[in-house]
Amino acid sequence: MINTRVAVAIHTMALIASRPNDDLPSDDIAASVNTNPVVIRRILGMLKRAGLIRTTAGKAGASLTRDPEKISLLDVFHAVEPNGSLFAVHDNPNVHCPVGKGIRTVLDEAFGAAQHALENKLSSETLQDILHHLFDDA
């Protein structure tokens, strides 16, 4: 299972986007997410390194670097999940076995295609969509 950082990061981004005029300290974000402020600051750091937000050391508040409709869930996903591949493959299969010899290449292709499908879907949903669902729905 993929860690909760992705979920927490989206929650955090939605909170920042929904209150552009408030300077939310990490304690407030943590209170909404229900976790420790340090967990939030770690995630804010990753979002910042990915170029999605701006923060200032010592000063409360983060802001988006671009409009919510230009930030996809894939952007957030990659920001907090820098590991390239979703599927692990076992090491050193026996190359003297025809199956062992070729399995890495075949699995890399199949898993790559599956991951690409997932990422493609994540890239089609934006932070703006999230905000819309949170605030404009029934």
Next chain:
Amino acid sequence: MINTRVAVAIHTMALIASRPNDDLPSDDIAASVNTNPVVIRRILGMLKRAGLIRTTAGKAGASLTRDPEKISLLDVFHAVEPNGSLFAVHDNPNVHCPVGKGIRTVLDEAFGAAQHALENKLSSETLQDILHHLFDDA
């Protein structure tokens, strides 16, 4: 990252399918995968419980319960990864916050759609395709 059980299970299924006339003991499969036989037997157990293979206690060899073209990678994935959801979501977000209140539903939808895209791709590739890539390619 998703565990190596999926990769090992596909490797194992390919091995079984590629040698329908041999009764492979778990030691032989383990030698091809490069792991411990018990790891293989555990995975064979999951594949059996999922109805993908037949095995007999005490007797070497496993066989597919249906043709390789009727076994998708999604079947294998579900067999060894029974956990329903791919993405974890944090517990107990603050319901007194508008974002915290609705985030679970929104994330469940977004993550569900992404997972569905991945599963759809996995369901479109069969064990037969794997065998083809292993044996009929350049």
Next chain:
DNA sequence: ACCACCTGTAACTATTCTAATTACAAGGAT
């Protein structure tokens, strides 16, 4: 300048997952 509040980050911990391993009960084949 002081002070309250904040960020950024290191360090430590508990928990969980994974994979490897040992051990063994019980089935199958000759």
Next chain:
DNA sequence: ATCCTTGTAATTAGAATAGTTACAGGTGGT
């Protein structure tokens, strides 16, 4: 009977996750 096998429990080491404490240093109001 004996040997090889499966199925499974129990234990272990290692990695990842998330929570926590602690603190160095920035920010801004007074």
